[in-house]
Amino acid sequence: MFIACGVSAQVNIRAVPNEQNPKVIYINNDSLSLTIQVNDRLEVSSLLYKPANTEMLQAGKPMPLVSIDNNWTLNNVGFGLQEVTIKRSGTTARLQIHAYSNYTENPFHLLIDLGFDNSASIAADIKITNQFKDGFSDLYRSESSTSLVPGLPWLSSLQPDPGGERRLLYKKGTNYVLEKYSEGVMADYHSVDNWERQPKAPVVDMQYYEDPAFPTVLEFPGKQISVMVDRVQTDVKWNTSDIKEALWPNMTIEIKKKDTVQVFKGTIKFFTGDWHQAFNWYRNKVRNAFDFSFYKRPGLAKYKKDFLAYHSFIFNHRLYDPTTNTYLVENFLNNAKKENGGFDQFYFWHAYPRVGVDSRDQFALYEDLPGGLAGVKDFVDKAHKLNTHVYLAYNPWDVIGKRTDMYQAQAVVLGKVNADGLLLDTERKSNTKFRKAVDVYNPDALFVTEGRPDLDGLEVTTTSWDHPRTSLPMPRIDLLRFIIPEHRAFQIQRWDRDRIPLIKKAFFNATGLVVWDDVFGEVNLQSADEKILIHRYNTIMHDFSDAIISADVVPLIHTFKDELFVNGFLGSDVKVFTLYQGNHAAVSHFFDNRIIGKLFNINLPDNWHLTDVWNKRPVEIQEVQGIKSIFLPQEMPEDLGCLVATPRLIKVDKTYEGWNVTTPGLIKGTIELIGFDISMRNEITKSTEALAGLSFSKNECRQSADGYVMVQYRNQENEVKDVYLVKVGY
Amino acid sequence: MKQISFKFFKTMLTMAGICVASYVSAQQATSGMVLIKGTKFHYLQQNRWREGLELNQYKEGPLGDTYVEEYDVDLKDFYMDKTEVTNKQYKAFLDATSYKPTFDQNFLKHWKNGMYPKGQENYPVVYIDLDDAKAYAAWTGKQLPTEAEWQYAAQGNDGRLFPWGDRWDSTLANVGSSGAKAVGSYPKGASPFAVLDMTGNVAEMTDSFHDDGMHWFSYLRGGSWFQSYYSLWYTENGLLTNNQRLKFWWLNPGYNRSEAIGFRCVKR
Numbered sequence: 001m002f003i004a005c006g007v008s009a010q011v012n013i014r015a016v017p018n019e020q021n022p023k024v025i026y027i028n029n030d031s032l033s034l035t036i037q038v039n040d041r042l043e044v045s046s047l048l049y050k051p052a053n054t055e056m057l058q059a060g061k062p063m064p065l066v067s068i069d070n071n072w073t074l075n076n077v078g079f080g081l082q083e084v085t086i087k088r089s090g091t092t093a094r095l096q097i098h099a100y101s102n103y104t105e106n107p108f109h110l111l112i113d114l115g116f117d118n119s120a121s122i123a124a125d126i127k128i129t130n131q132f133k134d135g136f137s138d139l140y141r142s143e144s145s146t147s148l149v150p151g152l153p154w155l156s157s158l159q160p161d162p163g164g165e166r167r168l169l170y171k172k173g174t175n176y177v178l179e180k181y182s183e184g185v186m187a188d189y190h191s192v193d194n195w196e197r198q199p200k201a202p203v204v205d206m207q208y209y210e211d212p213a214f215p216t217v218l219e220f221p222g223k224q225i226s227v228m229v230d231r232v233q234t235d236v237k238w239n240t241s242d243i244k245e246a247l248w249p250n251m252t253i254e255i256k257k258k259d260t261v262q263v264f265k266g267t268i269k270f271f272t273g274d275w276h277q278a279f280n281w282y283r284n285k286v287r288n289a290f291d292f293s294f295y296k297r298p299g300l301a302k303y304k305k306d307f308l309a310y311h312s313f314i315f316n317h318r319l320y321d322p323t324t325n326t327y328l329v330e331n332f333l334n335n336a337k338k339e340n341g342g343f344d345q346f347y348f349w350h351a352y353p354r355v356g357v358d359s360r361d362q363f364a365l366y367e368d369l370p371g372g373l374a375g376v377k378d379f380v381d382k383a384h385k386l387n388t389h390v391y392l393a394y395n396p397w398d399v400i401g402k403r404t405d406m407y408q409a410q411a412v413v414l415g416k417v418n419a420d421g422l423l424l425d426t427e428r429k430s431n432t433k434f435r436k437a438v439d440v441y442n443p444d445a446l447f448v449t450e451g452r453p454d455l456d457g458l459e460v461t462t463t464s465w466d467h468p469r470t471s472l473p474m475p476r477i478d479l480l481r482f483i484i485p486e487h488r489a490f491q492i493q494r495w496d497r498d499r500i501p502l503i504k505k506a507f508f509n510a511t512g513l514v515v516w517d518d519v520f521g522e523v524n525l526q527s528a529d530e531k532i533l534i535h536r537y538n539t540i541m542h543d544f545s546d547a548i549i550s551a552d553v554v555p556l557i558h559t560f561k562d563e564l565f566v567n568g569f570l571g572s573d574v575k576v577f578t579l580y581q582g583n584h585a586a587v588s589h590f591f592d593n594r595i596i597g598k599l600f601n602i603n604l605p606d607n608w609h610l611t612d613v614w615n616k617r618p619v620e621i622q623e624v625q626g627i628k629s630i631f632l633p634q635e636m637p638e639d640l641g642c643l644v645a646t647p648r649l650i651k652v653d654k655t656y657e658g659w660n661v662t663t664p665g666l667i668k669g670t671i672e673l674i675g676f677d678i679s680m681r682n683e684i685t686k687s688t689e690a691l692a693g694l695s696f697s698k699n700e701c702r703q704s705a706d707g708y709v710m711v712q713y714r715n716q717e718n719e720v721k722d723v724y725l726v727k728v729g730y
Numbered sequence: 731m732k733q734i735s736f737k738f739f740k741t742m743l744t745m746a747g748i749c750v751a752s753y754v755s756a757q758q759a760t761s762g763m764v765l766i767k768g769t770k771f772h773y774l775q776q777n778r779w780r781e782g783l784e785l786n787q788y789k790e791g792p793l794g795d796t797y798v799e800e801y802d803v804d805l806k807d808f809y810m811d812k813t814e815v816t817n818k819q820y821k822a823f824l825d826a827t828s829y830k831p832t833f834d835q836n837f838l839k840h841w842k843n844g845m846y847p848k849g850q851e852n853y854p855v856v857y858i859d860l861d862d863a864k865a866y867a868a869w870t871g872k873q874l875p876t877e878a879e880w881q882y883a884a885q886g887n888d889g890r891l892f893p894w895g896d897r898w899d900s901t902l903a904n905v906g907s908s909g910a911k912a913v914g915s916y917p918k919g920a921s922p923f924a925v926l927d928m929t930g931n932v933a934e935m936t937d938s939f940h941d942d943g944m945h946w947f948s949y950l951r952g953g954s955w956f957q958s959y960y961s962l963w964y965t966e967n968g969l970l971t972n973n974q975r976l977k978f979w980w981l982n983p984g985y986n987r988s989e990a991i992g993f994r995c996v997k998r
Contacts, residue, residue, distance in 0.1 A: 315981040316944050325833045325982055354981065356964025357933075358956050358990040368836060368984035397961035426963075521945055521979055 010118035011093040013086050022084050025095065031120035032270065037062060040078030042099055042110070044154040049120065049270045052225055054160045056270070063154035065097075066110050066126055066263070077103040079110055092117045100131070107132035108148060108255070120270040126152075129260040149252050150236065150263050155229065156247040164222030169214075169275045170246035176214050176479065178275065179243055214282055214479065216246055217275040226271055228278040233265040274558060283483045291459045294435075295486040299444025300462060303420070304549050306389060307541040308534065309345035309490055310336070311423075311516040314369075325370050327379050333386045340531050341538030343515070346383055347423050347448075348376070349393045353520050361401030362394075363409045377417040389420035391448060396427060407437040415441030421463075424449045428464075429457025452480070452489070463488040465514065474504055475565045475580050481509050482555040482567075490514045499530050504640060507537045508580045510548045510569055532679040539682050540576075540613060540642050543712075543720040547571030547644075559600040560629075563593070566600055573721060575604070577630075579614075579641035587635070598622070599630040607648055611723045614642035616676060616708050618725050649722040650690075650713045658697035659726060661711055663690045669721070674710035675702025682710070701728045759871060760997060763809035764883075766923050771882045774800040774889070775973045803878045810875065810883045811994035813913035813926050814854035814934065815866060817846035823866045831862055835984035852912040854932045854992035859983055860948065863935050863993040872995035874937040877975065879996055880951045884929075885972040886922035892972060893921035893928045903930035905969045906957040910990070928952050932992035933967050933976060946980040954990035967991075 011029045015022035027034040033048040043062035048055055057063060079099035087094040093116050100109040109131050115123035128150060159166070169178045215230035229247065231238070236253055239245040255261050271277050294300075312319060319332050329346075336343050350369060351362040366373050380390045394410050403409050414422060422438070424430055428451035438445050448463040458464075458480075466478060466489040480489055490512035493502045506513035513534065517525050526534075541548060547569045554568035563582040568575065581595050602621065604610075610619040610630065615638070620631040630643065650671065651662045661671050671694040675685040685702055688694045690713060701709045713722040776798045823829065824844070831837050839857040840847060846855075858866075867873050875883070884893050894902050902919035904911050904927070914926045921928050933950040940947050950967070953976075957968030967976055967990055980986055 313945075315979060315985075318944065320982065322946060322980070322982070325835075352963055353965050354979065354985060356958040357967045357976075357978070358954075358988045360988075365985065368982075370835075370982045370984065372984075395963070397963055399960050400958055400964070518944060521947070521977075523942070523944055 010091045011088075011116045013088070013093050013095060013116070015084065015086060019084065019086055025084070025086075027093075027095065027114075027116055029116060029118045031118065032116075032122075034122075036065065036095075036097075038082050038084065038097075040080040040101075042066065042079060042082070042097065042112075047154070047158075049160070049225060051120070051272055052160075052223060054223055054225060056158045056160045056225075056227075057154065058157070058159050058162060061157070063157050065112060065152070065154055066128075067151040067153050068108055068128070069149040069151070077101050077106045079106075107257075111260075122268045124264055124266065124268055125262075126264045127260050127262050128255060130255040130257050132257045146254050146256055147252050148255065149249075151248045152264065153248070155227075155268065158218065158227060159220075160225055161220045161222040164220060167219040167221065167275075168243055168246060169217040169219070169278075170243065171213060171216070171240040172243075173241055215278050216240075217278045218247065219274050221274065224272055224274075226274055226278065228269040228271065228281070229266065230269070230282075231264060231266040233262055235262040236264075276554070276556075276558070279482075279555065286455070286483055290455065290484065292486065294460055294462055297443065300446065302444070303389060303446055303463070303488075305542065305545040306344035306488070307512045307545075308340065308343050308538050309347065309512060309514045310343040311347040311492075311514050312349060312518045313520050314348060314350045316518045320370070327370060327375070327382075329379050329382045330386065333383060333388055337386075340515070340534040341542070342386075343388050345420075345512075346388050346390050347393060347514075348379070348390055348419070349423075349520075351393065351395055351398065352425070355395070355398055356400070359400060361403070362398045363401060363403070363413060366413055373413065373416050380417050380419055384418075390417075391421045391423045391446070392417070392419045393425055394422045395425045397425075405437075407434045410434075411437040411441050414438060414445060418442075419445070421446030421448060424461075426450055429453040430461050432460060435460055448490075458484060458487055462486070463490070465490050465492045466511070467492050474501055474508065475582055476505055476508075477555050477565075477567065478505075478509050478511060479555070481511055482553050485549070485551055485553050488512055492516060494519050495524065497524075499526065500533060503530060503533045503537055504580065507533075507540070507640060507642075508565070508567060508578050510541065510567065510576070510578055513537065532681065535679070535681045536614065542718075543613075543714075544569075544571075544574055544576045544644060546717075546719050547574040547576040557600050560598050561595050564595050564599060573647065574719075575645040577643040577645070579636070579643065581636060581639045581641075584636070584639035594635050596632050596635050599632055601627055601629050602645070604628055604645055605647070608645050609648055610643050610645045611710075611725050612636070612641050613644050613710070613723055614640055616680070616710060616725065617641075617706075618708075618727075619643055644720075644723055646722045650711065650724060652711055652724050652726055655695070658695060658700070659711075661694040661696075661724075663693060663713070667691070667713070667715075669713055669715040672712050672714060673700065674712060676709075677702070685709075698728055703728050760809045762812055763997060764812050764923050764925055765807065765809055766805075766879075766883055768804070768806040768808070769882070769887065771803050771805050771878060771887065772800075772889075773803050773878045773881060774798065775877065775881060775975055805878060805882055806998065808875075808879060809997040810879070810923070810925055811872075811996070812924065814932055814992045814994045815863075816852050816913055817841075817855050818851035820855040820858070820866060821846060821851075823869050827865075827869055829862075829865050829869075831859070831865075831983065833983040835982070836987040837862065837983070839987065840989070850912075852914070854910055854913055854927075856910065856932055856989050856992050857987040858992070859986035860935055860939070860980060862987075867993075867995045870995060872997045874935055874993060875996040877936050877938050877949055877951065880928075880934065880936050881972055883923055883925050884921045884952070888922075890922075890972060892919075893925070894919055898969070903927070904955045905930035905953060907955045910955050910992075928972070929970070930955055932990055933970075933978075935991065935993040939980075947977055948980065949975040950978045950991060951975055956990040 014026045016024045022038050025036045025038060031050050033050060035046040037043040037045050042065045044065055045062040047057050079101050081100050081102055083098040085096040095114045097112040107130050109129045111127040111129060113125040165180060167178060167180050169176060215228045218227045236249045238249050239251055253261060314320060319328055321328055333343060351365050355362055366376060369375055371378060383390050392414055424447055427449045429449060430447045446463050447461045449461050450465050450467060452464050453461045478489060491502050491506040492514035493499060494516050496502060550569060550571045552570040557566040557568050559566055565580045567578045583593060587594050610621060612619050615636050620633060622629050622631045649667060651664060653660045667690045669690045670687050671690050672684045673686040673696050674682045677683050683702060686696055686700055703709055707728050708725050709728050711724040711726055712720050714720050836857055863874060890896055902916050910932050920926050930953055933954040934952050936949055936951055938948040953970035954967050958964035
């Protein structure tokens with residue numbers, strides 16, 4: 001028997017008995033071993049993932065490569081006729097199968113093209129074409145000969161871990177959710193009812209509005225193996241709002257005579273690990289094609305540590321005094337500093353909803369503000385002295401001024417008042433023409449869009465609002481925050497009655513937050529609880545901003561507790577981990593689902609230590625066989641936490657009277673003794689230059705209720721670089 | 731007896747003179763005004779959704795979602811200016827009182843050297859704000875109309891959408907033009923009480939001031955000559971029906987004084 005054997009340098013495709021009339025095709029490389037039975041069902045009988053030596057299909061259950069279902073009486077006539085072509089080129093190879101049926105009831109032809117290199121990836125291009133022959137007069141057959149339900153059963157029935165958990169990350173509406181499957185394998189690919197899913201709230205909600213689409217990821221945690229399905233192109237509307245249909249179309253489509261439908265084109269990739277690997281692959285794909293030129297402008301550096309913003313109708317009487325006809329900007333910003341830690345940004349909104357009363361457009365209205373443009377500049381100057389950047393609003397829909405170049409008009413105003421940028425009302429992106437007009441007056445000015453830009457828009461717009469219609473419950477992460485951390489997306493929600501979830505989301509994702517309590521004259525005030533939470537959030541964001549704005553960000557670090565979610569912001573000398581506990585209010589001591597003990601693994605140099613700076617609680621690092629883990633000895637008092645890891649720069653020693661803080665080595669900066677007021681905000685009780693060290697006694701300690709004070713070292717750039725929790729006792 | 735008779739006669743003459751003077755004064759006080767007899771007025775006003783609304787009753791209607799305020803109000807007799815206050819009338823006020831606003835940004839912006847533009851003596855006075863209007867009203871012994879008074883004067887009791895009836899007719903009001911016109915330019919657009927220019931020309935201030943603790947606002951009625959276009963985000967100061975109003979925030983004087991806002995007075 002002649003056995004055709006084609007050998008490329010790294011991919012081996014072997015057809016048995018020969019390539020002209022194969023019955024079995026074996027594809028082998030260093031990572032995969034795939035066996036295809038060339039029969040009327042074109043079945044995948046084996047798919048071995050070699051790095052884990054794991055068979056991905058259920059043993060003894062070959063699955064069709066591509067299936068179609070329809071309503072014919074003579075169903076499953078299959079594709080008994082096949083034309084196989086194997087192409088080899090250097091280190092890659094392609095397997096092309098044209099499969100069709102000699103039954104006239106089945107006019108469909110499968111055009112399957114699978115590409116292989118030496119990796120665990122399959123580049124799949126699958127089309128179905130309708131080659132129905134005219135002249136066939138049977139009515140029922142002709143009707144049935146255009147509709148079908150396509151599927152990729154081999155893909156959707158992967159189960160290397162029978163009985164084990166499966167998780168699927170897929171696009172549900174505009175978000176991505178990571179959901180668990182129950183046990184159960186699809187025994188019969190015709191029946192979708194075997195897909196049992198125990199509907200639960202999503203494990204996590206990840207929002208990212210724009211293409212390119214995030215790949216679908218199927219996880220098998222028990223085997224530490226995952227499969228990524230990156231669907232680049234399809235003519236079929238995959239219903240990804242239903243988990244059952246997230247891996248195959250599974251819906252009736254129409255293919256008219258002589259038409260062709262692209263069912264799938266993309267990459268199917270097997271890997272060791274969980275969805276994070278897919279995320280990294282996807283992030284690299286997006287970033288490699290992204291133009292970061294605008295983000296690299298040196299002048300943008302001063303905005304990178306802006307976190308808290310305020311948006312308001314400028315004629316709110318907290319900002320403008322009608323009895324004296326003056327702005328109250330200093331009063332407002334100073335009060336804000338006490339109340340919530342201070343605003344880094346201020347959106348100066350002056351036109352809507354007044355514009356339209358007469359012929360004055362937004363630019364003419366500037367002249368009629370108190371002091372005109374000079375008055376606005378004075379406002380901006382005063383804000384700058386209080387470390388607040390000011391953005392002007394640009395209303396693109398305001399055309400009553402009939403100006404020939406609104407970009408130029410806006411740029412002139414921006415330059416005259418020395419503002420820091422523009423809020424682009426109703427826009428999702430801007431353009432280079434506007435950018436160029438503004439660059440003449442201020443190349444460092446930022447564009448902030450009200451809507452989220454697509455990828456093209458993100459290249460020009462360096463800041464945007466994350467502004468959904470309603471806030472959805474936690475845990476939610478903003479994928480964009482982790483894919484392009486250079487882009488600053490500020491959380492905002494104008495109509496929520498309770499903005500606690502919004503603030504929590506801003507904290508958990510370490511993004512900016514916009515406070516908006518005067519919505520064009522309609523007031524939606526913040527509660528005291530919200531203000532306290534914002535103050536705590538604001539303190540953390542600023543104290544550890546170097547880590548938070550770093551490029552090394554990790555979403556949803558794997559944890560050992562189902563309801564614990566952790567994001568990592570990994571600076572070079574400080575690492576910040578934001579924590580959210582999903583079940584805090586529902587913890588039951590009968591089932592002991594408390595979040596204590598081992599939380600997640602961490603990779604830290606020796607001599608580093610950790611503190612929960614949100615709850616002012618100690619955290620332990622335990623090391624077992626070289627692997628370090630975070631260990632929480634007690635539950636967090638609330639559903640949020642913030643672990644900060646730093647090298648030990650300061651030394652705290654107990655004395656008879658109290659404690660001494662010393663700084664081994666010459667370190668400039670400030671040592672602070674932090675006490676806590678009733679709202680858990682940090683209050684600096686005592687501070688000194690770092691070189692002088694610090695001594696404090698119990699009497700000087702404003703403790704938290706459980707007896708801790710915080711000592712921290714702040715460098716000359718106002719960044720906190722070491723934090724100590726000292727147990728003072730009562 | 732002759733002396734007594736003369737003295738009596740003189741007294742009678744004096745009293746008659748006072749009566750005549752009072753009558754003349756009263757006539758002068760209501761000169762240019764129309765008497766509107768009191769009534770139980772079913773007041774229904776509405777405005778399209780606009781940010782910054784307070785808690786009005788919400789209703790869905792053929793024009794979309796609206797906020798409606800509806801109740802019966804007992805109106806007593808009152809006089810209303812037949813026309814909007816004119817430049818000439820306002821000049822008389824200034825000449826008599828030397829009134830100067832505390833903050834004069836855009837005050838009578840279109841006047842030059844304390845005089846209105848030539849030929850515009852009978853144009854509605856504009857570029858005045860609420861305080862400027864109230865000052866004039868106080869000098870004349872009048873007041874700004876309440877919204878109910880204004881609407882009743884424009885509408886009567888049959889709920890008509892425009893002073894002349896229910897159908898819009900661009901020949902009966904100054905809306906969507908290039909500027910205000912002399913008062914009374916549209917005599918056929920009169921209301922049931924012969925009040926003129928209740929629709930269009932200039933939007934009219936009313937006695938409806940509110941302070942919500944963070945903003946000042948009141949309501950303008952009647953719409954004006956200026957009609958914005960292209961975007962629904964523009965505030966609606968163009969074509970307004972009798973029962974529609976514009977929420978107008980009192981911002982800074984420079985903003986508040988507008989080419990499209992004027993007023994008329996009532997006397998109760």
